[in-house]
Amino acid sequence: xxxxxxxxxxSISFILGSLTSCSSPKKEKAAALYKTQxxxxxxxxxxxxLPKHIWQNGVLPDMAARMGIxxxxxxxxxxxxxxxxxxxxxxxxxxxxxxxxLSDWNLLKSYxxxxxxxxxxxxxxxxxxKELVQFAPVPIELDSIPGTFITFLQYNRQDRTIITGDLNxxxxxxxxxxxxxxxxxxxxKSITDYTEGDEFDYITHAGYLNPSEIxxxxxxxxxxxxxxxxxxxxxxxxxxxxxxLNKNGQNxxxxxxxxxxxxxxxxxxxxxxxxxTKEVLLNQPGFIRTITKDMNADGRxxxxxxxxxxxxxxxxxxxxxxxxxxxxxxxxxSPVYGTSWFELVDYDGDGDDDLVTVHGDNAxxxxxxxxxxGLRIHINDGTNxxxxxxxxxxxxxxxxxxxxxxxxxxxxxxxxSTFPDYLKSPESSFVYLENKDSKKFEFQxxxxxxxxxxxxxxLDSGDVDxxxxxxxxxxxxxxxxxPVPKDFLNIWKDTDVDIMLLKNELNSF
Numbered sequence: 267x268x269x270x271x272x273x274x275x276x277s278i279s280f281i282l283g284s285l286t287s288c289s290s291p292k293k294e295k296a297a298a299l300y301k302t303q304x305x306x307x308x309x310x311x312x313x314x315x316l317p318k319h320i321w322q323n324g325v326l327p328d329m330a331a332r333m334g335i336x337x338x339x340x341x342x343x344x345x346x347x348x349x350x351x352x353x354x355x356x357x358x359x360x361x362x363x364x365x366x367x368l369s370d371w372n373l374l375k376s377y378x379x380x381x382x383x384x385x386x387x388x389x390x391x392x393x394x395x396k397e398l399v400q401f402a403p404v405p406i407e408l409d410s411i412p413g414t415f416i417t418f419l420q421y422n423r424q425d426r427t428i429i430t431g432d433l434n435x436x437x438x439x440x441x442x443x444x445x446x447x448x449x450x451x452x453x454x455k456s457i458t459d460y461t462e463g464d465e466f467d468y469i470t471h472a473g474y475l476n477p478s479e480i481x482x483x484x485x486x487x488x489x490x491x492x493x494x495x496x497x498x499x500x501x502x503x504x505x506x507x508x509x510x511l512n513k514n515g516q517n518x519x520x521x522x523x524x525x526x527x528x529x530x531x532x533x534x535x536x537x538x539x540x541x542x543t544k545e546v547l548l549n550q551p552g553f554i555r556t557i558t559k560d561m562n563a564d565g566r567x568x569x570x571x572x573x574x575x576x577x578x579x580x581x582x583x584x585x586x587x588x589x590x591x592x593x594x595x596x597x598x599x600s601p602v603y604g605t606s607w608f609e610l611v612d613y614d615g616d617g618d619d620d621l622v623t624v625h626g627d628n629a630x631x632x633x634x635x636x637x638x639x640g641l642r643i644h645i646n647d648g649t650n651x652x653x654x655x656x657x658x659x660x661x662x663x664x665x666x667x668x669x670x671x672x673x674x675x676x677x678x679x680x681x682x683s684t685f686p687d688y689l690k691s692p693e694s695s696f697v698y699l700e701n702k703d704s705k706k707f708e709f710q711x712x713x714x715x716x717x718x719x720x721x722x723x724x725l726d727s728g729d730v731d732x733x734x735x736x737x738x739x740x741x742x743x744x745x746x747x748x749p750v751p752k753d754f755l756n757i758w759k760d761t762d763v764d765i766m767l768l769k770n771e772l773n774s775f
Contacts, residue, residue, distance in 0.1 A: 296377030299370060308576045308601045315602050316632055318382040324631035326375055334361035335371050353479045359527045389637045389659040398698055398712040401768035405719055408438060408447050408764040416741040416764060418457045421728035428739055431457025442730045442767060461508040470506045477526045498544050501525040507556045511567055512589050520569060522553035531571055535589055547583060547591055551575045557610060561650055570610060578605040580621060582650060597644060597652050604628055606664040613677055618646045626663035628685035629747045635661045635687050641679060656707040660697055661687045665725035669736045672772060676704040680738045682725040688751050695722055696740060718754060719763045731769060738768040
């Protein structure tokens with residue numbers, strides 16, 4: 267090698283080394299920014315969990331707005347009413363001053379985009395389904411009105427009726443054996459929950475069903491022929507637990523105020539027999555459901571709550587004296603999982619309660635089929651520490667029911683998907699998992715061809731036909747909130763199926 271070649275070689279090496287030394291600190295800074303900025307409000311998501319175009323067009327512009335960065339790609343107040351804008355501004359969700367310099371933001375943005383994949387792995391065809399033969403599909407039409415907008419579904423075990431509430435405030439009871447429906451109430455507001463009691467019935471209205479920061483929800487209490495609306499205004503409540511938590515003979519109300527940018531888990535209770543007062547138990551949006559159980563065997567009933575909207579997970583609120591609660595997060599999920607529902611069951615039969623969760627809410631800024639959507643089983647170690655032991659992939663999974671549907675001594679699952687892959691696996695809108703080996707977590711998935719007759723949103727179970735086995739009930743909601751092939755839209759319009767009853771034929775075999 268001559269002197270010129272040697273000089274050229276060292277020059278190139280020096281330049282490459284300089285570039286490496288310059289880029290390495292930038293990369294380290296970008297990684298540090300990602301960990302600090304993207305984990306300040308919720309669990310740090312994995313960059314590879316979303317494809318490049320979703321980061322660029324959906325998530326990053328929204329992140330910029332929430333950091334107060336003037337990014338020309340987003341106007342968070344576009345198409346928002348003046349009233350809504352005012353309420354949003356009061357939350358401070360979009361600060362007027364940036365929390366990050368523009369240079370740091372561009373560094374962070376470039377870092378994320380450089381690591382994000384072009385697409386996600388598709389699990390649409392990973393499940394091998396058998397035809398569902400244990401259940402016979404029975405489509406039910408509640409009315410002659412095209413489309414269906416059921417916002418509440420419950421099987422009433424007292425009178426063996428299916429209760430539905432809809433977007434227009436109609437509360438119906440359907441008797442499957444008589445094939446007849448009865449109008450119970452007409453409130454004029456979207457019903458998201460209903461509890462029927464011995465003395466009082468409780469009706470929950472969401473107010474704005476679409477995402478809104480304006481609180482306009484409420485609870486009505488019905489006693490015989492009179493209805494009283496509580497004066498407390500709620501922020502998009504989606505679930506109400508009615509229960510005497512402190513055993514004083516007076517029901518408390520635990521409200522899941524899903525909200526939007528803000529929301530809460532709230533407790534409504536009466537003091538000395540007076541009007542209900544509100545206490546915020548957890549100040550964050552996205553609460554979906556709360557159930558009660560004594561989780562630490564101290565004689566007091568605790569609360570188990572599911573949250574979404576960024577801070578996704580399960581929290582146990584341990585009850586102390588005087589309706590005071592100490593929260594303890596027991597499971598935390600990535601904010602992109604779309605956590606939607608849970609059931610508390612003793613899956614392994616060891617005397618403590620395990621958790622079954624489903625993930626698949628896909629009506630947000632990251633609409634794409636996600637391989638981590640599906641059902642998960644979390645086993646309790648006896649001290650309320652939970653470990654994920656099983657995952658069943660299912661795009662768009664949003665509801666689950668758990669029971670021994672085949673009466674062989676273990677838990678089977680019915681899973682509903684509101685956001686299935688309609689192009690590659692449309693039959694996945696409902697999946698039945700038959701438990702083949704509980705200890706090995708071996709399941710056989712089934713589905714049925716008539717699953718395409720509705721866009722299923724809600725799910726429940728019960729012995730609807732009084733034959734000794736448990737049936738499954740699905741309700742449809744044909745509002746177009748995500749892309750759906752035109753063929754399916756036409757089917758939903760032409761068939762007008764409000765409810766699909768999956769009649770368990772176990773005792774007919």
